[in-house]
């Protein structure tokens with residue numbers, strides 16, 4: 668999930684402006700009116716609209732299936748994890764993947780040049796966000812994501828708790844695959 672902070676700020680301002688139009692008393696427009704779900708959905712809706720216009724390429728399905736197979740073969744996932752999951756490539760503004768809604772993962776189209784194993788580690792990261800969303804529930808996940816991002820100054824790296832969990836899964840997949848090729852993994856990033 669990779670919204671830009673500038674985008675979040677603009678969206679938050681947009682949400683507040685909508686609140687102001689609905690409430691004629693400007694003094695009543697307080698931060699309590701900030702709706703984290705609206706903020707998340709505004710950004711996700713923009714990405715989904717853009718990505719809906721991107722047609723899949725013929726080789727996408729083969730690459731995505733190969734990446735899924737890597738995760739299945741190494742027991743990082745089970746078939747049911749992918750049963751209702753919509754996966755597609757899209758040019759993302761930032762980052763390598765995004766979960767804009769339940770059961771949907773967008774992968775940056777730059778990953779079309781990746782190996783199946785390279786794509787698998789990103790897929791493992793995004794699959795954690797899908798699980799977080801399903802476990803927490805859509806509203807709680809979206810609110811936590813926005814709140815944690817705000818708390819760390821707009822970060823979406825390992826300082827963001829929901830992202831830290833996803834990066835840990837990504838590291839585990841990468842390190843396992845490196846070891847399977849006889850390569851010692853580098854130290855974990857801080």
Ligand SMILES: [Zn+2]
Pocket residue numbers: 668792793796830833
């Ligand atoms: Zn993430």
